[in-house]
Each structure stands twice: as structure tokens, then as C-alpha cells.
Amino acid sequence: MMDRGELDTQMTIELSEEPMTALPEYARIPTVFTVDRVLDVTARLDGAGGFEFSERRLDVPYEKNYDAVDGDAPLHWPRRFDLSNWALFTARVATRRVGGATVAFDTPGLTMLEDRRDLAVLWDIRVSPDARREGVGSALFEKVEAWAQLHGCRQLKVETQNINVRACRFYERQGCQLREIHRAAYPDLPEEIQLLWYKDLASGDASG
Numbered sequence: 001m002m003d004r005g006e007l008d009t010q011m012t013i014e015l016s017e018e019p020m021t022a023l024p025e026y027a028r029i030p031t032v033f034t035v036d037r038v039l040d041v042t043a044r045l046d047g048a049g050g051f052e053f054s055e056r057r058l059d060v061p062y063e064k065n066y067d068a069v070d071g072d073a074p075l076h077w078p079r080r081f082d083l084s085n086w087a088l089f090t091a092r093v094a095t096r097r098v099g100g101a102t103v104a105f106d107t108p109g110l111t112m113l114e115d116r117r118d119l120a121v122l123w124d125i126r127v128s129p130d131a132r133r134e135g136v137g138s139a140l141f142e143k144v145e146a147w148a149q150l151h152g153c154r155q156l157k158v159e160t161q162n163i164n165v166r167a168c169r170f171y172e173r174q175g176c177q178l179r180e181i182h183r184a185a186y187p188d189l190p191e192e193i194q195l196l197w198y199k200d201l202a203s204g205d206a207s208g
Contacts, residue, residue, distance in 0.1 A: 011093055011094075011134070012093065012094075013091050013092070013093060013098075013135065013136055013139050014091070014092045014093070015089060015090070015091055015139055015140065015143050016089070016090050016092070017087055017088065017089055017090075017147075018088050018089070018090050019088070020078065020083050020086065020088055022088060022090070023074045023075060023077065023078070023088070024074075024075065025090075025097060026074055026088060026090065026097075026100045026102075027067070027073060027074040027075055028097070029097060029098070029099060029100055029126045029127070029128055030065075030067075030126070030128065030129065031065055031066040031067050031126050032063055032064065032065040032129075033063070033064055033129075033164070033166070034061050034062070034063060034064075035058065035061060035062050035063070035064050035163045035164075036057065036058055036061035037055050037056060037057045037058060037165050038055070038056055038058065038162050038163050038165065039053040039054070039055060039056075039162040039165055039168060039193075039195075040053060040054050040055075040056050040162070041053045041162055041178075041181050041193060041195070050177070050178065050179075051178050051181060053162075053168075053178075055165055064163060064164070074102075074124070077102075077123075081104070081107055081109065081110055082107055082108060082109075083107075084107075085104070085105045085106045085107055086102060086103065086104050086105070086107070086123070087102070087103050087105075087144075087147050088100065088101075088102050089101045089102075089103075089140055089143050089144065089147075091127070091131075091136050091139060091140055093131065093136075097128075098127065098128045098130075098131035098136055099125075099126060099127040099128065099131060099136040099137065099140055100124075100125070100126055100140070101122065101124065101125040101126075101140040101141070101143065101144050102122075102123045102124040102125075103120050103121065103122055103123060103144045103147055103148060103156075104120065104121045104123045105117075105119075105120045105121075105148070105151055105153065106151075112157060112159065113157075117152075118152060118153050118154040118155065119153055119154070119155050119156075119157055120144075120147075120148035120151065120153040120155075120156050120157070121156075121157045121158070121159075122141070122144055122156060122157070122158045125137060125140055125141065125144075127140075137170060138170075138173075138174065141170075141174050144156065145174075145199070145201065148201060149201050149202060153201055154200065154201055155198050155199065155200055155201060156176075156198070156199045156201060157196065157197070157198050158171055158176060158196070158197040158198075158199075159194060159195070159196055159197075160195050160197070161186075161192045161193060161194060161195060162192065162193040162195060163191070163192055168195065168197075171197045174199065175199050176197035176198060176199045177197065177198055177199070178195055178196070178197055179196055179197065179198045180194075180195075180196040181193055181194065181195055181196070182194040182196070
């Protein structure tokens with residue numbers, strides 16, 4: 001069954017859940033983006049807790065492609081993890097695949113899940129460059145959030161980096177809160193800081 005969300009009067013987003021055998025088609029949606037600014041992140045000093053960040057423009061922008069990171073491309077996931085409790089969602093406009101999202105839950109060996117069964121991880125979300133900033137990402141995020149609630153999750157967790165400013169602003173708009181930062185999470189990419197976002201969910205009910 002597909003859900004439909006209006007982009008505008010000419011364009012309609014169609015969302016559907018697909019089997020993991022659709023990963024080759026999913027992987028064709030590019031993740032590349034231009035890094036032209038970064039977030040400088042510091043702990044708040046006013047006693048309120050949390051973090052504050054400011055944007056800093058780079059003198060020399062560069063391209064980042066998550067799928068080019070060794071082992072991170074979608075076709076590698078089945079070799080690394082048991083995908084039995086994962087879900088894959090696709091966004092289409094006029095039958096054309098323009099975006100996708102993958103959510104992980106209750107997966108042995110996936111450290112991002114913190115050995116919790118009430119936590120889901122937005123493992124991946126991607127939108128074709130020509131469809132970005134048109135509501136596709138928000139529609140996919142809402143679909144993932146609903147799936148996590150249906151599976152009894154109390155929180156949704158998202159990983160990104162300080163070099164992906166647009167993604168950070170997107171997760172803020174979706175109601176996520178930055179709860180953890182790790183400056184040495186990527187030894188091969190020392191300039192990148194891991195940012196972990198959480199969104200508290202309404203009480204889920206796995207029975208539907």
C-alpha cells in the first residue's frame with residue numbers, strides 16, 4: 001500500500017515499503033553533496049545542558065559521498081548485518097524513484113542500537129539531488145517515525161556529522177535533539193565530528 005503526500009499541485013510523493021531485495025535500485029539514489037560549511041559544536045555553558053553550534057563557511061568546498069566510504073554502501077549492508085528487523089522505504093514521483101530511507105531495529109551486533117529494544121536507528125536517508133528541498137525527506141522521516149512507533153520504540157536515533165549542515169538543520173526541523181557528540185569517532189576522517197540525534201516518540205504499540 002502507498003501513502004501519498006502533496007509536494008505541490010503538479011507533484012505527488014508516493015511512499016512504499018519494499019523488501020531488502022530492492023537495495024540495488026535503492027543504491028542508485030546518490031548521496032553526494034557539497035560541503036561548503038561546517039558546524040562548530042560546543043557544550044552549553046549556561047547550565048541548561050545540551051549543545052550549541054554555529055556555522056562556519058569553508059574557503060574551499062568539496063564533495064562528500066557517503067556511499068564511497070568503505071563498507072557503507074547499501075549493497076554491503078547484508079554482508080555486515082542481519083536485516084531481518086530492518087525496513088526500507090522508497091519515495092517516488094510520477095513512478096520515478098526520488099528518495100529512500102532505511103530503519104534498523106533489534107539487530108544483534110549493531111552498536112548504534114545500544115542493546116535496546118525500544119530504540120530504532122534511521123540508518124540511511126537519501127534524496128535525489130533534483131528532488132531535494134521539495135518535502136521528500138520529511139515524508140520519508142515521518143514514515144520511519146511511524147514504523148518505529150508501531151514496533152514499540154520510544155526513541156528514534158540518527159547519526160550525522162558536523163560537515164553535513166543541511167542534514168543537521170533537517171533533523172532539527174523534524175524535532176530531533178542533539179544529545180551526544182564524539183570528536184574522535186572517525187580516525188580516518190579527523191576533521192569530522194560524529195553527532196547523535198534522538199527523537200522521543202509517542203508510546204508505540206507493536207500489536208497495532
